[in-house]
Amino acid sequence: MAGSFINITLKVWRQSIPDTQKEMGKGKFETYRAENIPTETSFLEMLDIVNNNLVKKEKNL
Amino acid sequence: MRLDSKIPDGPIEKKWERHKFNLNLVSPTNKRRYTILVVGTGLAEASAAASLSELGYKVIAFCIQDSPRMGHSIAAQGGINAAKNYSNDGDSVWRLFYDTVKGGDYRSREANVYRLAELSNKIIDHAVAQGIPFSREYSGYLHNRSFGGALVSRTFYVRGQTGQQLLLGAYGQPSREIKRGGVVLLTRREMLDLVLIEGKARGIIVRNLVNGNIESYTGDAVMLATGGYGNVYYLSTNAKASNCSAIWRAYKKGDAFANPAFVQIHPTCIPVHGEYQSKLTLMSESIGNDGRVWVPRNQDDKRDPNDIPEEDRDYYLERRYARFGNLVPLDVASRAAKQICDEGRGVGSTGLAVYLDFADAINREGRKTIEERYGNLFEMYEQITGVDPYREPMMIYPAVHYTMGGLWVDYDLMSSIPGLYIIGEANFSDHGANRLGASALMQALADGYFILPNTIGDYLVEIVPGAARIEHSSFKEAEKYSTRRISDLLSLNGKKIVEEFHRELGKIMWDKVGISRNKEGLKKALEEIPLLGERFWKEARVVGSGDCLNSILEKANRMADFLKLGELMALDALKRDESCGCHFREEHQTLDGKARRDDSRYAHVSIWDYNGPAKTASLYKEKISFEYIKPEQRSYK
Ligand SMILES: Cc1cc2nc3c(=O)[nH]c(=O)nc-3n(C[C@H](O)[C@H](O)[C@H](O)COP(=O)(O)OP(=O)(O)OC[C@H]3O[C@@H](n4cnc5c(N)ncnc54)[C@H](O)[C@@H]3O)c2cc1C
Numbered sequence: 001m002a003g004s005f006i007n008i009t010l011k012v013w014r015q016s017i018p019d020t021q022k023e024m025g026k027g028k029f030e031t032y033r034a035e036n037i038p039t040e041t042s043f044l045e046m047l048d049i050v051n052n053n054l055v056k057k058e059k060n061l
Numbered sequence: 062m063r064l065d066s067k068i069p070d071g072p073i074e075k076k077w078e079r080h081k082f083n084l085n086l087v088s089p090t091n092k093r094r095y096t097i098l099v100v101g102t103g104l105a106e107a108s109a110a111a112s113l114s115e116l117g118y119k120v121i122a123f124c125i126q127d128s129p130r131m132g133h134s135i136a137a138q139g140g141i142n143a144a145k146n147y148s149n150d151g152d153s154v155w156r157l158f159y160d161t162v163k164g165g166d167y168r169s170r171e172a173n174v175y176r177l178a179e180l181s182n183k184i185i186d187h188a189v190a191q192g193i194p195f196s197r198e199y200s201g202y203l204h205n206r207s208f209g210g211a212l213v214s215r216t217f218y219v220r221g222q223t224g225q226q227l228l229l230g231a232y233g234q235p236s237r238e239i240k241r242g243g244v245v246l247l248t249r250r251e252m253l254d255l256v257l258i259e260g261k262a263r264g265i266i267v268r269n270l271v272n273g274n275i276e277s278y279t280g281d282a283v284m285l286a287t288g289g290y291g292n293v294y295y296l297s298t299n300a301k302a303s304n305c306s307a308i309w310r311a312y313k314k315g316d317a318f319a320n321p322a323f324v325q326i327h328p329t330c331i332p333v334h335g336e337y338q339s340k341l342t343l344m345s346e347s348i349g350n351d352g353r354v355w356v357p358r359n360q361d362d363k364r365d366p367n368d369i370p371e372e373d374r375d376y377y378l379e380r381r382y383a384r385f386g387n388l389v390p391l392d393v394a395s396r397a398a399k400q401i402c403d404e405g406r407g408v409g410s411t412g413l414a415v416y417l418d419f420a421d422a423i424n425r426e427g428r429k430t431i432e433e434r435y436g437n438l439f440e441m442y443e444q445i446t447g448v449d450p451y452r453e454p455m456m457i458y459p460a461v462h463y464t465m466g467g468l469w470v471d472y473d474l475m476s477s478i479p480g481l482y483i484i485g486e487a488n489f490s491d492h493g494a495n496r497l498g499a500s501a502l503m504q505a506l507a508d509g510y511f512i513l514p515n516t517i518g519d520y521l522v523e524i525v526p527g528a529a530r531i532e533h534s535s536f537k538e539a540e541k542y543s544t545r546r547i548s549d550l551l552s553l554n555g556k557k558i559v560e561e562f563h564r565e566l567g568k569i570m571w572d573k574v575g576i577s578r579n580k581e582g583l584k585k586a587l588e589e590i591p592l593l594g595e596r597f598w599k600e601a602r603v604v605g606s607g608d609c610l611n612s613i614l615e616k617a618n619r620m621a622d623f624l625k626l627g628e629l630m631a632l633d634a635l636k637r638d639e640s641c642g643c644h645f646r647e648e649h650q651t652l653d654g655k656a657r658r659d660d661s662r663y664a665h666v667s668i669w670d671y672n673g674p675a676k677t678a679s680l681y682k683e684k685i686s687f688e689y690i691k692p693e694q695r696s697y698k
Contacts, residue, residue, distance in 0.1 A: 016609055016610075017609060018271065038335050038336075038337065040334045040335045041335060041337050041338075042339075042445075044339065045337045045338065045339050048337065048339060048560070049337055052558045052560065055558050055602060055604050055613060056556070056558065056602070058604065
């Protein structure tokens with residue numbers, strides 16, 4: 001279905017450092033909106049779009 | 062610069078055996094005193110790491126992924142060549158040698174290619190012993206299929222997953238060595254720099270991708286198996302993590318770069334869709350065994366492919382190349398597809414596609430047989446495009462796939478820097494100006510299992526093991542350089558994301574340094590790429606910090622090197638004022654549009670030597686001469 005767009009709500013697990021044996025990395029779910037995503041885009045490409053929009057908005061994610 | 066190819070004397074059939082005998086050996090008890098650093102864990106590395114460790118050397122392996130099982134070689138689909146002649150169709154070591162030299166359009170060294178053909182059979186024996194589940198006949202014998210540029214069937218395969226299965230086999234061996242303690246595996250490490258002490262490769266600097274630490278490692282020799290640089294075009298069939306940084310940093314340390322302009326563009330890929338596309342997907346060349354390429358005869362014919370009758374179809378490869386048909390070499394098939402689309406006869410919504418049709422094969426052999434041969438590829442195609450290729454022809458278009466160019470190596474696979482070995486796709490060695498399908502796996506494994514383990518001792522025997530110290534000023538300087546580089550990248554606070562620059566670079570490269578090239582376009586590329594580079598360092602945006610996982614920083618780091626390599630590729634393409642193999646200069650073609658070589662001026666390897674950021678690289682030439690095969694105009698008619 002070339003030429004159509006969809007909106008998606010994503011719940012993304014964010015965690016900046018890995019869990020270690022001593023400590024949990026303290027991650028949490030955050031909600032993002034992926035808007036106007038062309039339907040021919042793959043799931044990972046959709047995440048690229050979301051990421052790139054975030055990068056453009058803020059210096060430190 | 063050390064550029065002696067060290068091709069041994071004597072008849073071609075005896076060169077390798079004699080050479081092995083003449084090489085110095087490290088005694089079995091001394092081997093454990095030497096440490097070899099190996100970087101990039103695809104097939105070339107896995108096979109070399111295992112073989113070196115089994116010989117008794119200490120090996121430290123650096124893997125950019127979470128596990129070597131994710132090395133890029135896993136992507137290889139179609140198969141691996143060998144001159145076993147199981148098909149009894151006239152194959153021989155000599156024929157594989159001949160086909161490879163001809164396929165490379167007479168721009169590779171005869172001695173190297175002969176050795177490759179000779180070793181091909183051992184690879185299959187080795188892989189079978191490892192338990193690689195190659196496809197077999199009903200009788201149990203290994204089955205072969207055909208690949209482009211050959212009139213025999215010599216390709217061994219595991220469905221459409223040959224690379225994956227070979228990698229699992231190859232990685233099983235180092236896994237045992239890891240357990241035994243012969244191989245130390247360091248994952249999530251990206252090489253940033255090569256360290257030389259007194260002109261010899263003595264170590265590397267890597268970035269730990271998880272915590273950002275800059276780490277130094279010493280060794281008695283360094284081996285790079287970091288694969289090809291096709292991702293300079295942004296869109297390619299290569300994995301996203303494939304990049305040029307390791308070989309580029311070695312080049313900047315004085316290592317010679319050979320034939321950077323020789324890039325293979327594969328004809329059978331799923332066409333580009335949409336502007337956000339991040340990579341391209343290959344449909345293995347093996348499908349040319351059963352698929353027929355065509356476009357509508359009439360460019361205004363907008364009917365569904367299944368509604369277009371035979372007489373209105375143009376099977377242009379079969380028409381132009383009666384003998385090889387759909388199995389012409391990759392470069393020939395790619396150019397033919399581009400020409401057809403340039404004429405306005407392409408299909409699909411963009412007009413940048415041709416049909417690859419399996420209807421005849423399905424009618425002839427039955428759906429089940431086709432499923433057995435290509436099931437996973439057909440499934441992948443359907444998942445990506447939503448079209449069922451059992452019912453409707455596939456649409457395909459050429460895409461960047463493989464780089465024949467790479468760091469220069471001698472017959473021992475040592476680069477121009479003593480102690481630095483380059484194996485697999487990262488070197489330039491065996492494919493000339495065009496690689497034949499199913500020959501890359503063969504080369505990566507020949508290098509790793511059989512060549513390097515034999516040749517490296519000859520160098521090591523002269524080296525005092527363990528002499529390098531990370532306290533040495535060369536390490537300190539390299540660490541400082543890498544740390545500064547990371548902080549420079551992190552300080553980029555512009556408005557554009559790295560991918561936007563990468564896409565722009567890809568477009569320049571595809572349009573001007575792609576399937577066909579001309580002087581004007583290449584000169585333009587040489588103006589545009591440096592300007593893009595300047596903009597990158599001003600306008601790019603890199604967020605996050607350097608002390609944790611930061612994929613944006615990783616991409617920016619690779620991008621800065623791609624920009625520089627792109628420039629060198631354009632320069633190399635400009636200076637090679639002839640057409641050969643994949644390097645098609647529009648100014649040099651025959652009346653029927655074939656590449657026209659100029660052997661009197663260009664029968665050489667072009668070798669580039671870095672002169673610092675402000676000066677153009679110097680060009681050296683290694684003459685290619687032919688004793689056994691007479692160069693002729695390639696013909697696949
Ligand atoms: C889709 C596809 C299908 C193919 N099918 C076939 C086929 O059927 N037959 C055939 O013969 N060939 C095929 N090829 C080509 C073949 O797969 C490759 O040429 C071959 O696998 C290269 O092996 P390698 O070990 O040299 O490098 P790779 O497998 O590319 O491994 C190099 C690794 O090094 C890593 N690396 C890069 N830079 C660094 C760094 N700075 N630090 C650490 N690590 C780094 C890369 O991420 C990569 O994982 C195919 C290629 C593709 C893309």
